Amino acid sequence: MKLLVIPVLYHEYLHYTGIKNESEVWLRENLFLRNLISEYSKKHENLLEYHLSVISEFEKISDFGTLFLLSFSPKSIEFYSNLNHIIQQLYGNTLAENEALKYAQEQILQNDLITELMNLKLIWHPEVRYPLLREPNSLIERHAIEKIVIEHKTEDNFMSRNDFYRILKESEISDWINSWNNYQTQVKDCINKTENYMFVYDQLKEYFINRI
Numbered sequence: 001m002k003l004l005v006i007p008v009l010y011h012e013y014l015h016y017t018g019i020k021n022e023s024e025v026w027l028r029e030n031l032f033l034r035n036l037i038s039e040y041s042k043k044h045e046n047l048l049e050y051h052l053s054v055i056s057e058f059e060k061i062s063d064f065g066t067l068f069l070l071s072f073s074p075k076s077i078e079f080y081s082n083l084n085h086i087i088q089q090l091y092g093n094t095l096a097e098n099e100a101l102k103y104a105q106e107q108i109l110q111n112d113l114i115t116e117l118m119n120l121k122l123i124w125h126p127e128v129r130y131p132l133l134r135e136p137n138s139l140i141e142r143h144a145i146e147k148i149v150i151e152h153k154t155e156d157n158f159m160s161r162n163d164f165y166r167i168l169k170e171s172e173i174s175d176w177i178n179s180w181n182n183y184q185t186q187v188k189d190c191i192n193k194t195e196n197y198m199f200v201y202d203q204l205k206e207y208f209i210n211r212i
């Protein structure tokens with residue numbers, strides 16, 4: 001559970017420190033998670049069991065994106081390009097300010113449609129209804145939402161290769177990567193040495209050798 005919660009808090013903390021670029025935050029969060037997985041492994045006697053439990057924690061919540069990213073070596077170009085690809089899928093392309101305003105207005109109209117449907121279903125007190133964002137009384141809220149959406153959609157969330165490698169060279173991050181690489185080596189050693197033990201996990205074996 002800690003592995004699922006702490007990185008999310010770290011993600012939000014990074015935004016709080018002023019980093020808006022999602023690729024950078026995702027990169028730092030992913031490397032932070034790798035270090036966390038490696039550190040927690042030291043408390044477990046059975047490394048293989050621990051490794052499986054890590055995978056299953058992410059599978060339980062269907063976070064295959066994280067498992068997918070963990071399957072790449074931190075310094076590889078595949079990790080860099082897949083990270084940017086996921087960011088593009090999740091956050092979309094960077095928009096110009098007028099496009100972002102149009103997008104925000106469309107979102108507000110869509111939201112109003114849902115609110116209108118909800119109002120139709122309200123029977124407990126028919127004269128009480130949820131307010132619509134397009135109504136004059138909602139002007140402050142509408143402008144606040146537009147401002148947040150514009151800020152979000154005009155942000156450049158992609159990362160250059162130079163920035164990627166610059167971040168990897170930071171001393172703390174370098175330590176995290178080393179710690180992850182050691183962990184990976186130990187897990188692979190364990191898999192090689194425990195063939196008999198592996199019958200339980202036969203079906204998973206190939207999976208986690210190839211994954212993280």
Ligand SMILES: [Zn+2]
Nearest residue numbers: 011015022025
């Ligand atoms: Zn974020």
